[in-house]
Amino acid sequence: MGVYVSVRGWLECDEAQLAAVREIISSHADDHYSHGWSTPRRQVNWTRYVFYGADIRESALDWFTEQLREIARIPASDEDGDLVRGLFLAGHEVDGAAEWQVRDGRLAVSPADARHKYLDG
Template sequence: MYASARGWLEMRFEQRSAAQEIITRRHHELYSGGWAFPTAPFNWTLYLFYGGDIREQELDWLREAIAELAAMPPIDDDGDRPTGLFLITDERGGTTQWQIRNGSLDARPTPSLTWLGE
């Protein structure tokens, strides 16, 4: 079975190299191609995206990578850490959201989003 995973993390531009190091270290031969950084920085927030259809048994790989990205230490006195949201939908119509905030990933059930697969 497959799951569609899509979402983003918001972080400071200064955290880009640390995020890239995590993604490189957690490389997956098939599914790492789903990561996307903006080609050039603009404004003040870096948005790191992921999107792809992956085998359900590989969701742990993605979840662990996102959890490590979420846990990156703050880089300023404000204590800001990456935040974000990922939606995971499976072939059975199940939907989960991964909320990224306060240094961790929190998985929660989501109302049906089956219309996304139509």
């Protein structure tokens, strides 16, 4: 059956970066786990959000985290210098929960805070 990881979280970016995010997601499309990505039907105000939620096999973690690493490297698109940022919780059936932060142009991985344990009940 395999080991699964519950991945859920979001990215924040601007409109120009959203186009790049969509290109990266599309370039990794697998017609299965890639269906976990979504965006609001209509964006509200200036921040663009992209969400992911799916239970994926442990063997697909590299597929997913590589997308996050590519997305994190998207450059700022205006003089504000804002990079794509986001937060994901990954609940691993065996190894427990991890927090994935997309910030400062990279993906930072650390153990999830114990207060999020209820999500992996």
